[in-house]
Amino acid sequence: MVQNGQITIHDIARRTGLSKGTVDRVLHDRGGVSRKSKEKVMAAIQELGYEPNVYASLLAKKEKPLIAVLIPKHEPDSFWELAASGIDKSAESIGAIGVDTLHFEYDQYDLDSFRTTCAKLLDANPSGVVIAPMFQEATEGLTQELHKRDIPYVFIDSKPETDGCLAYFGMPLYKSGYLCGDLLTGGQPVQNVLIVRIRRDRYQQSDPTINRRAGFMDYMLEHSPDCVLSNVFIDPNEPDKIEGTLSAWFEDHPQVRHIVMFNSRIHLIVPWLESHPDPKRRVVGFDNLKANMEALQRGIVTSLIAQRPDEQVRLAIEALTEFILFRKLPARKDNYMHMDILTRYNAEYY
Amino acid sequence: MVQNGQITIHDIARRTGLSKGTVDRVLHDRGGVSRKSKEKVMAAIQELGYEPNVYASLLAKKEKPLIAVLIPKHEPDSFWELAASGIDKSAESIGAIGVDTLHFEYDQYDLDSFRTTCAKLLDANPSGVVIAPMFQEATEGLTQELHKRDIPYVFIDSKPETDGCLAYFGMPLYKSGYLCGDLLTGGQPVQNVLIVRIRRDRYQQSDPTINRRAGFMDYMLEHSPDCVLSNVFIDPNEPDKIEGTLSAWFEDHPQVRHIVMFNSRIHLIVPWLESHPDPKRRVVGFDNLKANMEALQRGIVTSLIAQRPDEQVRLAIEALTEFILFRKLPARKDNYMHMDILTRYNAEYY
DNA sequence: ATTATTTCCGTTACCGTGCACGATGATTAA
DNA sequence: TTAATCATCGTGCACGGTAACGGAAATAAT
Numbered sequence: 017m018v019q020n021g022q023i024t025i026h027d028i029a030r031r032t033g034l035s036k037g038t039v040d041r042v043l044h045d046r047g048g049v050s051r052k053s054k055e056k057v058m059a060a061i062q063e064l065g066y067e068p069n070v071y072a073s074l075l076a077k078k079e080k081p082l083i084a085v086l087i088p089k090h091e092p093d094s095f096w097e098l099a100a101s102g103i104d105k106s107a108e109s110i111g112a113i114g115v116d117t118l119h120f121e122y123d124q125y126d127l128d129s130f131r132t133t134c135a136k137l138l139d140a141n142p143s144g145v146v147i148a149p150m151f152q153e154a155t156e157g158l159t160q161e162l163h164k165r166d167i168p169y170v171f172i173d174s175k176p177e178t179d180g181c182l183a184y185f186g187m188p189l190y191k192s193g194y195l196c197g198d199l200l201t202g203g204q205p206v207q208n209v210l211i212v213r214i215r216r217d218r219y220q221q222s223d224p225t226i227n228r229r230a231g232f233m234d235y236m237l238e239h240s241p242d243c244v245l246s247n248v249f250i251d252p253n254e255p256d257k258i259e260g261t262l263s264a265w266f267e268d269h270p271q272v273r274h275i276v277m278f279n280s281r282i283h284l285i286v287p288w289l290e291s292h293p294d295p296k297r298r299v300v301g302f303d304n305l306k307a308n309m310e311a312l313q314r315g316i317v318t319s320l321i322a323q324r325p326d327e328q329v330r331l332a333i334e335a336l337t338e339f340i341l342f343r344k345l346p347a348r349k350d351n352y353m354h355m356d357i358l359t360r361y362n363a364e365y366y
Numbered sequence: 367m368v369q370n371g372q373i374t375i376h377d378i379a380r381r382t383g384l385s386k387g388t389v390d391r392v393l394h395d396r397g398g399v400s401r402k403s404k405e406k407v408m409a410a411i412q413e414l415g416y417e418p419n420v421y422a423s424l425l426a427k428k429e430k431p432l433i434a435v436l437i438p439k440h441e442p443d444s445f446w447e448l449a450a451s452g453i454d455k456s457a458e459s460i461g462a463i464g465v466d467t468l469h470f471e472y473d474q475y476d477l478d479s480f481r482t483t484c485a486k487l488l489d490a491n492p493s494g495v496v497i498a499p500m501f502q503e504a505t506e507g508l509t510q511e512l513h514k515r516d517i518p519y520v521f522i523d524s525k526p527e528t529d530g531c532l533a534y535f536g537m538p539l540y541k542s543g544y545l546c547g548d549l550l551t552g553g554q555p556v557q558n559v560l561i562v563r564i565r566r567d568r569y570q571q572s573d574p575t576i577n578r579r580a581g582f583m584d585y586m587l588e589h590s591p592d593c594v595l596s597n598v599f600i601d602p603n604e605p606d607k608i609e610g611t612l613s614a615w616f617e618d619h620p621q622v623r624h625i626v627m628f629n630s631r632i633h634l635i636v637p638w639l640e641s642h643p644d645p646k647r648r649v650v651g652f653d654n655l656k657a658n659m660e661a662l663q664r665g666i667v668t669s670l671i672a673q674r675p676d677e678q679v680r681l682a683i684e685a686l687t688e689f690i691l692f693r694k695l696p697a698r699k700d701n702y703m704h705m706d707i708l709t710r711y712n713a714e715y716y
Numbered sequence: 717a718t719t720a721t722t723t724c725c726g727t728t729a730c731c732g733t734g735c736a737c738g739a740t741g742a743t744t745a746a
Numbered sequence: 747t748t749a750a751t752c753a754t755c756g757t758g759c760a761c762g763g764t765a766a767c768g769g770a771a772a773t774a775a776t
Contacts, residue, residue, distance in 0.1 A: 022762085026763095040763070048725075050724060053724080072762035072763045075419070075425055076731055076762075342462055359545070359707070362704065375732070386757095387757075388754080
């Protein structure tokens with residue numbers, strides 16, 4: 017440990033001939049200080065190089081900041097579960113420095129659920145909020161209220177076009193589609209590609225796969241202009257039918273050996289892939305769900321593109337904490353996360 | 367913010383009919399407490415779920431933990447510079463919670479320099495140390511002294527076989543070589559590979575490339591048993607000669623289009639690669655040095671394997687901080703970092 | 717001129733722990 | 747029996763900062 021001849025507010029009080037109460041007032045801009053005194057204090061702070069003692073401050077305030085996290089409800093092995101576990105992890109570490117965390121989860125297919133969850137969140141009166149938005153308008157309603165109450169918030173995953181948020185952490189969706197094209201083709205021209213898609217619920221508001229598909233299309237246009245792209249739709253609610261659907265399709269297109277999905281559900285087609293092995297096939301999907309990782313390590317899936325959802329939330333929570341505790345703004349407002357390329361050879365330590 | 371009905375030592379003092387002095391004594395095992403009192407206090411702590419207030423404790427002790435970091439001295443765009451910048455970043459964030467950080471840098475080719483730097487480090491009397499070891503024996507001398515003084519330490523990058531360190535954060539070297547094989551060959555059998563090597567200084571103690579090469583060899587043995595592996599040595603101290611060396615070699619082996627280096631200096635051969643373009647060539651190297659990244663984005667280098675040195679040190683410092691402040695042991699002792707695969711399509715956001 | 721407001725600032729009681737100091741009663745030595 | 751020793755414990759100040767409270771002086775209102 018280190019002995020610290022720290023400069024305290026007493027020092028600068030003595031130096032200015034004022035009391036520590038006044039010093040505290042200018043430190044926190046609480047008003048009620050004459051211009052002259054304020055200037056003297058500021059000067060002394062500069063000269064002596066005063067830095068507040070975080071411990072003493074936190075102790076005296078005897079308050080714990082609360083960070084609320086608003087994410088979609090999730091099934092066991094899903095993208096949002098990865099995010100949630102990331103929340104728990106960083107909740108632990110910031111809990112150590114005296115910051116509490118609270119999850120709020122809404123049904124991403126139910127606007128009402130989102131609304132009521134927002135209300136609950138506001139009731140908890142958090143000092144900061146992490147938002148994974150799904151419903152454009154309702155989110156705006158929330159952020160307006162947060163603004164009114166002067167509560168900072170950050171977005172993760174996706175974000176409204178313009179917004180007064182503190183920061184945003186997410187994946188570059190278009191680019192991830194582009195990268196996906198490179199991984200699927202291995203950089204070589206390709207004749208046929210099958211895109212497996214999920215019939216979206218009509219209530220679904222935001223769809224990241226649209227941007228990914230766009231990036232993918234552009235890659236293919238540039239590198240394999242003659243490639244035929246086919247689409248097959250499957251229904252995650254009827255997993256039994258998936259194998260049949262795929263088998264039927266491949267009956268007509270036996271030559272297709274490049275398969276891609278732009279959502280996190282590549283694991284849905286793994287049973288079919290396993291029962292129809294082809295060593296030359298290439299399969300690319302997204303996100304490090306457990307089921308996906310297993311398929312990757314068994315060689316069924318060629319590559320996954322992952323975005324470290326846990327790190328996304330960690331950074332989001334960290335940025336929020338720094339702002340709440342120390343009023344420190346994040347270095348960048350828009351933070352695009354690195355896209356991790358996972359293969360069977362580097363999956364082990366992810 | 368949230369009001370916290372925290373349990374304090376007063377509460378457990380009142381509950382046991384003792385004074386806070388006594389409670390403090392059992393909390394810190396300072397002796398001078400009867401068996402009966404001690405038991406009563408322990409019981410009350412259990413029942414009420416007492417958790418010490420870190421802020422108050424740190425404030426009262428009026429000490430700031432100091433974390434010392436011991437790494438090799440480094441040139442501008444080198445691996446250890448990446449690590450150093452990671453240190454600065456996390457120093458900032460833990461600085462916010464009142465933890466200081468201090469660099470100590472030694473000449474990795476000079477044992478004496480390591481020794482004197484260790485001495486300086488010990489003089490600073492840190493509460494925890496992060497070590498990037500290069501000299502086996504001298505490192506042991508340091509850790510023994512740290513043990514004596516009861517100072518926790520963690521290793522990064524590499525570590526001695528057996529040691530009482532708190533944790534270790536590093537890259538799985540052998541596996542990274544194996545992965546490297548897959549990236550270089552694209553999973554397809556290959557006829558010829560050129561390994562560009564650096565003539566090591568004879569004083570160099572640890573050489574991560576040995577393990578990487580081993581992993582690479584095994585991959586090739588399994589996937590391209592007939593492949594011819596050639597070695598060419600270059601000297602980083604005479605960059606002017608590199609182009610000549612390579613040109614001379616390729617005169618005799620024009621058919622070789624797979625090139626790999628197992629250290630972070632792939633950028634050294636970039637000038638030659640640029641002046642002898644070949645669209646079908648594949649080049650793989652290690653680490654996200656600026657020069658390497660540029661070559662990657664220009665398409666000169668096919669892939670890089672990076673290990674996020676900044677995250678390595680962040681995790682190391684974080685583990686140390688948690689232990690120093692809260693006596694919390696890290697979840698795992700050996701932490702192998704994820705190997706990042708970088709291509710021109712995902713390099714942008716790294 | 718007197719009273720009522722402001723403006724500005726010092727005082728003070730905390731926040732929860734750490735630790736030195738001294739007090740108390742019990743035990744032992746003289 | 748008296749003095750000295752010891753085990754055991756309570757008291758009180760310190761750490762640096764926060765913010766409520768109230769007082770003095772300056773200004774405004776009557």
